Amino acid sequence: MDAKLQAAGAKFIQAMSQISSFWGFPKAMGAIYGAVYLSPRPITLDALVELVGVSKGAVSTNVRKLERLQMVHKEVKIGDRKDYYVAETNFWRVVQAILQERQNRQFDQALRAVDExxxxxxxxxxxxxxxxxxxxxxxxxxxxxxxxDKIVTAIAALDEFRLSTLHKILGRPDT
Amino acid sequence: MDAKLQAAGAKFIQAMSQISSFWGFPKAMGAIYGAVYLSPRPITLDALVELVGVSKGAVSTNVRKLERLQMVHKEVKIGDRKDYYVAETNFWRVVQAILQERQNRQFDQALRAVDExxxxxxxxxxxxxxxxxxxxxxxxxxxxxxxxDKIVTAIAALDEFRLSTLHKILGRPDT
DNA sequence: TGGTTTGTTTAGTTCGTTCTAAACGTATAT
DNA sequence: ATATACGTTTAGAACGAACTAAACAAACCA
Structure with missing residues (x-):
């Protein structure tokens, strides 16, 4: 019983890993997010090492990347030295954070070079x-x-409700 | 006089190179597109070698990548063995082509894994x-x-006119 | 104080990608 | 046929990203 669930989880984690790499992030980063996302309760670094199968160092640095992007959030329990992580489940907020992060780096710089x-x-x-x-x-x-840039920014700024409206406005390709 | 223009061109090409690398393409590929884009007439492979400053082999392979994405188009002149390239200037069409290329590869596969x-x-x-x-x-x-996926696809499918409409619909975040 | 448990940093390795240099193929001209 | 002008392919070098293993730091406990 449980073995099947575990296999399903592994499959999902592997898929997240692929998706992560597709969008130009480290594979391990996506896998770790997947594992946190599938955990029914806050999960520790060591548990992630177990689930994802990479070294503790890699988990440590990748978890911090995820934190910076607000894709996971750290929780601390009093009288417990371990860090516990929970996944951000509002994906549009994640998209927003990622875009902001990227924006302020090379891309903007390149645009300024075009200006120049x-x-x-x-x-x-x-x-x-x-x-x-x-x-x-x-x-x-x-x-x-x-x-x-404006379109991307505007879309990222929309909340889930208005997104579904946008979805309708654009027209479903399947109807 | 002309030196200043040349410097401006070099700057632009370098910016395209950065942008290319930002989106996960080879730097040289972006630089080459920039050079083709700035050329007032169809440009040869050797001229690109000159402008971009990479080896002929690299230009050859990257130009073919650009062709596959329909970012440049080959022109042949009768009684002239050289290939001449012109840039696609409809950027939204370029976006569309890139998305299609990517879609049918790893991303879709990953989504199927999620399904699974x-x-x-x-x-x-x-x-x-x-x-x-x-x-x-x-x-x-x-x-x-x-x-x-649906949103991205729908937006990519829009033409330039309807895009400006969309732009208005989304509303400026600053107002 | 010394030993555990936790997370972080670092040095070095591995791996894939992108480039160069040079060989190659092919068409054209003399 | 030989030489020339072009584009392509290939072998290998160089590089950067991401990981591992292990040293390290810090907090806690005994």
Whole structure:
């Protein structure tokens, strides 16, 4: 009986691992989240080592990554030195946190570089064909990213209720 | 004069390189797309080697990746053995192509694994607390991904005009 | 004080990816 | 046929990310 459940859990954890790696996160990180998510009660680091099958060091660092993204939350019990973790179950909040984290790093920096390149074009001799071409292309790229960014941000900011509305607005491909 | 423009181009190409790597593609791939995108006329492989500064082999393979994603298009001129490349400038079409490419691979597979794990739970003894808990959690995860997937797909399918409408519907978070 | 239990940090290893350099294939021209 | 101009493929180097094992630190207990 229990063996079947355990197998199902392992399958799920492995799937989370794949999904994690697909989105550019460490495999172990997804697996750990899966394990926390499937635990009916707050779970310890050592239990995670057991379930996920990676070293304690790896669990430790990955759990901290998950915490930073607010995908898991630490709980402490008085008179107990162990840390207990519970999963964040509001996935849209998770998406939001991940986007924020990413935003403030390389991506924004790259966008600023695009900005800069546009300014550099403007600073160059302004009225030959090539200049105008560069200007047009770069600013098109810029406005695409701007729109993209706004849409993503806006969607991430929606709560679960308004999301279902959005879902309806977009129209179901299956109807 | 021209030196400034060239510097601007280099900056832009480097930014595209960063963005590419951010989204999990090879740096060179983004740089190459940037170079093609900034070229006012169809550009050859050797010119790309010059502009991007990587080996011919790398340009060759990355250009083919870009072609597969329909981010660049090959043009041939009669009586000229060189291949000429032009950039796809409809970015939403690019997004669509990338999503399709990715979809049909690991992600879908992972989702099927989630399905499977749910079925495994159902197949196990059905009426203890833990089973019910697993069932609930896994199906919640499943429906999240289902919604997520539908939203992404729907947005990618929109054309530029309807996108601006969507942009309005979502409302600016700053107002 | 010394020994346990816990989590963190670090040094080093492994692994996959991306690149280079060079060999290769193929078409064209002389 | 030989040489040239092009793109592709391959073998291997270089790199970075993520993990392991083990040392470490800190808190608690005896």
């Amino acid at each position: 390149s546009l300014q550099m074009v403007s600073a160059a001799s302004e009225d030959d064909d090539l200049s105008r071409f560069y200007q047009q292309r770069i600013s098109r790229m810029q406005s695409f990213f701007s729109t993209f | 794990s749910l079925q495994m739970v159902s197949a196990a003894s059905e009426d203890d607390d833990l089973s019910r808990f697993y069932q609930q959690r896994i199906s919640r995860m499943q429906s999240f991904f289902s919604t997520f």
